[in-house]
Amino acid sequence: MLSSCDDYQATKNCKSEERKTPKQQRTATEGACNIAGDIARAVAVLTAREERTIESDEPGVYPLNGKKGRVLIINNSFYDENRDENPHSRKPACDKDVENMVNLSMFLGCDLYGDKAHLDKSAEEMRTFLKGISRISKNHCSFVVIIIMTHGNLLKDESEKQEIEVLYGNNGETDYIKRKEIDNMFQNDVAVSLQGIPKFFIYQCCRGKIHMEAIDSQIETDDIETDGITVPIFSDIVTINSTLPGHIAYKDGDGSLLITSINTIFRKHGRKKHVLDLLTMVNSEMLKNLRSYRQSHQSLETILIKPMSVLESCLVKHFYLTE
Template identity: 25%
Template sequence: MEALRARVVSTLDSMSQPELKEFKFYLRNSGEEPRITMQDLDRAPTTSALADLLVKRYVVSGTPRVLVRVFQRMRRNDLVAEWETASRMNLKRPYENDGPGLERYNMEKPRKAFVMCVKTGRPGAEQDRNIIRNWLEECKFECTSCIDPDEKELMEKLTEFRDGIIGIKDDVSCCLVTLMAHGGKGFIKTVLDERVNLSDIFEMFNNENCPALQEKPKIFVIQACRGGRRDGGVVQADDEPMEVDDSQKKRLPTFSDYYIIYPTQEDHVALRHPKDGSVMIQAIDEVFRQHGKKLHIADFFTQVNNRVVHTDFYMNKNPIKVVLVMESTLTRAVYF
């Protein structure tokens, strides 16, 4: 990423002040999502700050493409040619530039997904379910559905899903569980308004209870409120001795290789449009359409978060902001 940033700075420094003004105008009106606004540009007065804004907003894979579009509108064919070449080179990821390559999980074997969705009393939920199903199918997951379950049915189906993975053991690469429902702090609600603790669900798939998933990614996408607080946004203006186990037998932490995505911060509401569906899941669809399967899952959901954070939402005419929360104990990169 630093190599790309330096290249962007060099390009911007070569431009005159009138050209930079024109560049910012076309950048703001490029049509690329997530949008760069006038306020964003006001907070990036130098070429260095502008380069930071571009690379953070569009990441390594998207920045060359955005620059090509802007330079085409500026009729700077020399820079169009330069950045088209950069785009084709598919510049390396940040950890590939800055040190040893991050090892990847082996994803060649079957991928298993569980999709639970409470549709009753949740307008837009059907749209969410369709988007998630399409995303998972494009990523070659074999999906198990669970629609409008009560607590007994949900836990039985999750247990059956988990036990099925244990049964095939070496023939599974990854497990992904999506839970879409009403919820609160640490729990989701069934169609009968029963509470199910998320920790109980996570525990079902840990290294002790599901040994078939040891050292394999276990991904959880949660679309549910985590409380009742609303974030209106802001105007920008250990010392204990540690013992080391030298046993020759390999040991794993109980909860390693997890990746959990929440649609909002703790104690806060999650947003869902009655027609278009949930904010996070809409953003998942948009990022997947733009980047496909090129991004490591952490980068993928960082881009999803970028879109969500830089979009303004309203409830009862009051502004509300949303930010995703990602928790990870992954030890390798996950590419679908």
């Protein structure tokens, strides 16, 4: 019962109802229904807020404070319209990826860095954009998202005597930026103005040459405390990679598998769940993909692949994209 009237008040109201005309009674009934509807809607809103608060008691929530997120989108297509052949072209999949990420950013109420997606950029231009967004003040945004869609690989670095991950600029094999270089730009002692707010990275690129082949399954069917003075070198960062280190990333005519999965999950659940839950759901969505893949343009031989995205996080609170 929505009414809080006691028996006396209810009896009094019933007697007065008997004296009303049918038209007055209908008006009163409609008014009561409207009030009941308003109360039900208010209860639903309060319940939703309470559920989020309860879920978010541990380990806390990154505050949005009415500010929007800022999204940097970089996409390299490696397509040259003046060439007869473009064996390294990422089109048309990458065009769909850009469309999905731009529309998703708008759907979630975020602002695009530079008011657009940045297409076919050299490594040096990529550095400029990355340094730019790393210097944004957290007074102007509640979180930043960096989406890089390009070719990538593992290269031997003679100076470091080890293999390093690189992301290619649009100008070819010698035009690249080291993944480590990007990581360093967002250290707490470098990106000082972004300390304490989430930095969300989405990498759609290969990380080597190894295929993610499918195998047969054998499975049967407190609040964070700190000293208040220091911060770690890396914190408040979450990254989703399109593939494991050393492995290939995949796409089809509808877009890259990771970007398509992110678009699907974030559109369904992005306004109510926090990012780590969303990305776990993205991993689950990726699990649905079993594809045949031709190993080279020259060969007709195919293998079965089972792609999987890789999540890395040093978030210290729940990270919501909307209030």
